[in-house]
Amino acid sequence: MRGGGSGVDVASGTTEVCWVTGKDSPVHTGSRAAVSATDLGILWDAGDSGVLVAFGDSYGTGWCGHGAGPRHADWRCNVLARAPLTEPSDRLMLGSWVEDAPGHAAQVLPRDPDAREETVIPTARDVGALLARPGAVDDELRGAVVVHRRGHR
Secondary structure: OEEOOOOEEOOOOOOOOOOOOOOOOOOOHHHHHOOOEEOOEEEEEOOOOEEEEEEOOEEOOOOOOOOOOOOOOOOEOOEEEEEEOOOHHHOOOOOEEOEEEOOEEOOOOOOOOOOOOOOOOOOHHHHHHHHHOOOOOOOOHHHHOOOOOOOOO
16 A cells, blocks of 8 residues: 555555655755655654654665665664654654764764774663763753764863
8 A cells, every 4th residue: 555645665554754864854854854764763762752763774865765775874873852742643753863963864873993893773771871881972862862973062
């Protein structure tokens, strides 16, 4: 079954609401956070009337349109956003991102240079540990998800 005219297969009995990331998303994440495409998204309650969303492989400028993008397409293993808690059928509106520069979503979980890993799939446990680490994120993160990696502001 095709949903919402998007050309995406939607399982029978489900309703497509909208794109969450990319040029067709309601908040235009490509221009707003340099996130034109993502793969998986893991959501969990932020505990303050909001939802945190950790995305896996994410691409910005240079992404070609389908599937994994080339490495030069501003590839990040993972990114983290926050949305207000609303009724899911009203759309998931990503309001703020962990950033390493204004308008650029940061990779929040680093790759291990000593491991043979291609990417780092985010889990709620991993991101929760990041948030709990003293000095790793600005205090604003709990309310606005704004963070700057060490050395970047």
